[in-house]
Amino acid sequence: MAAPPMVDAPRDNWNQLSEMRIPSSVITQVFRVPYEERAKIDGNNQFGESASSRICAEINRHTGAHIEISSAKDQSLTFLVTGKNDAVARARRLILERFQMQARVTIKIPKDHHRFILGKKGKRLQELEQNTATKIQVPTPKDASEDIVVMGTRDAIEKALHEIQQTSDEQSKQAYEKLEIPKHFHPFICGANNERIQGMMAEHGVRINVPPLSVMKNEITIAGEKDGVMKCKEIITKRHKEMERKCQTVSVEVRKSQHKYVIGPRRSNIAEILHDTGVSVEMPPSETTTETITLRGPQDKLGQALTMVYAKANSVVQQDVEAPTWLHKFIIGRKGANIRQITQDLPKVHVEFTDKQGGIKLEGPPEEVELAAEKLENMISEMKSKLCFDEISVDPKFYKHIIGKNGSNINRIRNDTGVLINISEADGSNLIRLEGSPEGVRQAKQELEELVTKMENEKERDIHIDQRFHRTIIGTKGDKIKEIRDRFNQVQISFPDPGEQSDLVKIRGPKDDVDGCHQYLKKMVRDLAESNHQVKVSIFRQFHKFIIGKGGANINKIREETGTRIDLPSEGQNSDEITITGRKENCEKAQERIQKIQDELASIVEVDIIIPAKFHNSMIGAGGKLIQSVSEECGGVAIKFPPPGKGSEKSSDKVTIRGPKEDVHKAKQILVDLSNEKQLASYTTEVRAKQQHHRFLIGRNGANIRKIRDATGARIIFPTDKDEDKELITIIGKKDAIAKAKEQLEATIKELDQVVEETMTVDPRHHRHFVARRGEVLRQIGDQYGGVTVSFPRSGVQSDKVTLKGAKECVEGARARIQEIVSDLEEMVELEVVIPQRYHRTVMGSRGSKVQAITMRHEVQIKFPEKDSGMHLTNGEEDSAQVNGEAEPETRPQDIVRIMGKKERCEAARDALLELVPVTVEEVVPNRHHRYIIGQKGENVRQMMTEHDVNIQVPPLLECSDIIRITGPPANTERACQALREKVAQLEEEEADREARSFKLTMEVDPEYHPKIIGKRGAVITKIREKHNVNIQFPPRGAAEESVITITGYEQNVQEAKAAILAITGELDKMVRDTVEIDSRIHSRLIGSRGRAIRKVMEEYKVEIKFPRDNDDPNMVTIMGAPENVEECKDHLLNLSEEYMQDITEREDMNMYMSQNASSGAGPAQTGGGQATGDAPQQGALKKEGGFVVSGAPWTQEAPNMDSSEDFPSMGAPSVATHTGPTIWGPRR
Secondary structure, eight states, rough: OOOOOOEEEEEEEEGGGGGGOOOOOSEEEEEEOOGBBBBBOOGGGTTTTHHHHHHHHHHHHHHHHHHEEEOTTSSSSEEEEEHHHHHHHHHHHHHHHHBBOOEEEEEEOOOHHHHHHGGGGGGOOOOOOOOTEEEOOOOOOTTOOOOEEEOOOHHHHHHHHHHHHHHHHHHHSEEEEEOOOOOHHHHHHHHHGGHHHHHHHHHHHHEEOOOOOSSSSEEEEEEEOHHHHHHHHHHHHHHHHHHHEEEEEEEEEEGGGHHHHHGGGHHHHHHHHHHHHOOOEOOOTSSSOOOOOEEEEEEEHHHHHHHHHHHHHHTTTEEEEOOOOOGGHHHHHHHGGGHHHHTTTTOEEEEEETTTTTTEEEEEEEHHHHHHHHHHHHHHHHHHHHHHEEEEEEOOOGGGHHHOOOHHHHHHHHHHHEEEEHHHHHHOOOOEEEOOOOHHHHHHHHHHHHHHHHHTTEEEEEEEOGGGGHHHHHOGGGGGHHHHHHSSOEEEEEOOGGGOOOOEEEESSSSSHHHHHHHHHHHHHHHHHHEEEEEEEEEOGGGGGHHGGGGHHHHHHHHHHHOOOOOOOOOTOOEEEEEEEEEEHHHHHHHHHHHHHHHEEEEEEOOOOOEOOHHHHHHGGGGGGGHHHHHHHSSSSSOOOOOOOTTTTOOOEEEEEEEHHHHHHHHHHHHHHHHHHHHOOOEEEEEEGGGHHHHHOOOGGGGHHHHHHHHHHHHEOOOOOTSSOSSSEEEEEEEHHHHHHHHHHHHHHHHHHSSSEEEOOEEEEEEEEHHHHHHHHHHHHHHHTTTOEEEETTTOOOOOEEEEEEHHHHHHHHHHHHHHHHHHHEEEEEEEEEOOOGGGGHOOOOGGHHHHHHHHHHHOOEEEEOOOOTOOTTTTTTHHHHHSSSSSSOOGGGGEEEEEEHHHHHHHHHHHHHHHEEEEEEEOOOOOGHHHHHOOHHHHHHHHHHTTTTTEEEGGGTTTTTTTEEEEEHHHHHHHHHHHHHHHHHHHHHHHHHHHEEEEEEEOOOGGGGHHHOOGHHHHHHHHHHHHHHHEEOTTTOOTTTTEEEEEEEEHHHHHHHHHHHHHHHHHTTOOEEEEEOOOOGGGHHHHGHHHHHHHHHHHHHHEOOOOOSOOTTTTEHHOOOOHHHHHHHHHHHHHHHHHHHHHHHHHHHHHHHHHHHHHHSHHHHHHHHHHOHHHHHHHOOOOTOOOOOOSSSSSOOOOOOOOTTTTTTTOOOOOOOOOOOOOSSSSO
């Protein structure tokens, strides 16, 4: 056959574009990912984290290219990639790999052919994956499925499918034919878009495997039923010979950069040319520099095909637009906003920025490129007229201070001046570049120079402050550190990040201020150290709830009264120590009170047992290991052995156990058994095992070690965190028991020490679960299964192989655990729960405590959306929309909470979350009860809110409203409503009771009876009040209604009290009243000292005697009582009065006589003196001038006061008369 003619392609159109250029080392590319081709990557966000930003950051770390990403209104993604050529290429490949959907194809291959695809130990499959850059999943032998899944780019998938199909066809028992047909004839056999080959396979029921373009093989294989295979072989051979006879070739030179437009997306343009003209277009490999395109086909169709090739190649042109490099970022705009204004209207135009050349390269359809160039030139000329740049030299050590905390300083200058400030920290450059308007650049430069001058005159000083004091010094929301900064105005105080675990605090500013601040902080730290003394007190863990109290009542009270901070161990900690922080004396008070609560509320007992002292050391064990293991086994009881005896003194045998009753009993039994073993025979041996294997030896919840203990009777003690030797395991028991236990342990340890390495397959979509949070799941598996090492493929490596390395049993256990986790992940679903964003903080709880509890309880993952800025709502638009009810509020992305896990667990977690969403319930409570609901200073309502964890709003008094609003989780609000209803019912009952108790009745009783009703010191009336539970009020003396008595209380009780009073008045009505005239001068003698005499008379005669008051007749005495008693008492009083009156008369006569003698002279006195005493005359003789004087005689004294109780102290009854007188009338007693 004659050689095909060569047709020269016209070159004139390409000469201008083919000029040699020196490529830039740094380029910028902009490209889009359409919405319909976007991969779903934003479903796995962490709190406040964008998955897109995280992936771009990873690609940046791997390639070194700078990536900016933005989203358009049509949800397409625009990427701006800047860097060196190879970095941009790699970054673009990785971006498309992560952000663009990857193809996934499933092919059915007979199960018995899978082993040939896998190869020995899976090597053939690994080679196939490596050669084709795909991910191939072959079902396990236990899985009956025939489906093999291939993932990757479409070209790579084609290669892999070809190899898999060919391997399967070779092993097939059906007819199998290989045809050697040159590669360049394959398109004619396959047809456009494989139409011809697919038609043959469908018609004859065979499999025809044609190698894809990327696989340089000539053989075509046919497998299937013999007749169909032979028929297809004949058709293909015939087609080959026909095309071999008809085909001629034409070569044309097209610039390399235009080849992609000839090929088209997914080779669609080449398929179109083949379909329309029957001519195959052969493109040179992309990695070569050749620009020759070969057209092969019938001679009469070559011209038409050539025209189509040129049309496709010329459909895209390139154009350069000149722009200074520093202007590029302004042309691009913030997040590509400016350049997007051009590209969104011209989607076929590709824009590429080149840094060093200062040019912008445009590529696309001629009309669109011309329009884009015009827009760019207008934008550039406008920016040049408005913008300029400047540079200042600054020592890089000042960069962080110029930038400020979280960029505060640089952002302030940038916002004030509108200037773009570039500080290159990475390359160590000392130039800061300013770009913007001329005035803004000048102002920013001036501010920066002033800032640098100020910093050059500043001083920096370090101070070491214990990290636990940092938060205290900073204060709530930084209020305390703000006070310090205000005090030392120009000083900057920098604390290390919490994650750095550093105590170094930096102070920077003017020298004097820095020194002053340094001294102030030192003093503050000393004070904090004094007030942060720590005491640890051991309280049995099961009694911590008593220390806390209901709603934290006990612990809060102790905190407030002692001024200390009390921290209890968290649920995950295996500790019973409570930490108390504060001043030393306050800590001791709090410790005493906490221990007192334990002793009072918990059933702590103390038991003594007798163990011979000679066994104490062996029972305690080396380093206290044995006794410590017993204590831990028995709930942490305290076991105290006596101190060893000194010298010849014998040690005590008494061992004390203290703790909860049941645990103490258990510990007592174990110690007695150990003592008996020691008395019989006790031995100790040791075994070594790697620390990471201890967990596996112990087993889950101690199952493995308990099995050995039960089988041998030996006690096995593992080292604790406090032991220096972490590998030493101690075995204690009888000789044969420890031998058996040691043998079993050594056998297990030997197996664990045999390191094996195995691989398993895990779907790549589950890899993230294992390696997330710095490999937390892998660490847990390693800890649980003897330190086995689990290695997942690195990020970016397309592989599902997971390597496990460690002891054989550990590896098997880890493999089973990983398979179990994968199985759970396969069953995972994602539920969306709509919770308004304003409730998210309430639902999450303090530091996420509530949502963490739900995730742990239901074993799910809960992800809250990023916080919305809230700018789209003004003046409560959302609320008004809901109130008016004009339209259903649209569900916002910020309101959607995602739950991932097993379906039933997700549903349970969803219900638990919804139970935490606050609802507002209105409860009608009569306004008159509100003050009782609130309580004194709000005590009652505050207690109710704390107890039920809700917010209760009571309307102000002026509103006169009956509505009380309760806000909180549904369950809590329901409990609070119930409590409120119970309180209202109680108040209604109390109100009804008060109304019933307020029944009032009045009765008229003669005021003379009132004292009798009241009784002595109110005894009678008090008894009536207490007996009938009533209130009895007497009118004041002299009141208008002096006879009215008021009784208040329950109606029945009031009637009973009235009857009791009437009973008393009834008895009084039966009494008579009589008056007797008795001289008032003797009333006091009748009454006696403190009323004793008259009281005796009243008790003797059973009457009541009343003496006159101020306005009464002073001589009238009233007697009340039974008639006969009154008469007898009257006679008795008259008799007494007559006797007392006789004494008064005699005394009055004597006083009168003495007064007369005194007025006449001293004679009578002398006479009287001679009668009085025999010594008086001698005294008178001695005193001639004074005469005879008698002193102290009765007549010289004053007459006694008849009304004075001092002169008559005990005249309760008449004395027996010593003189004879007239007979007194009346009966004498």
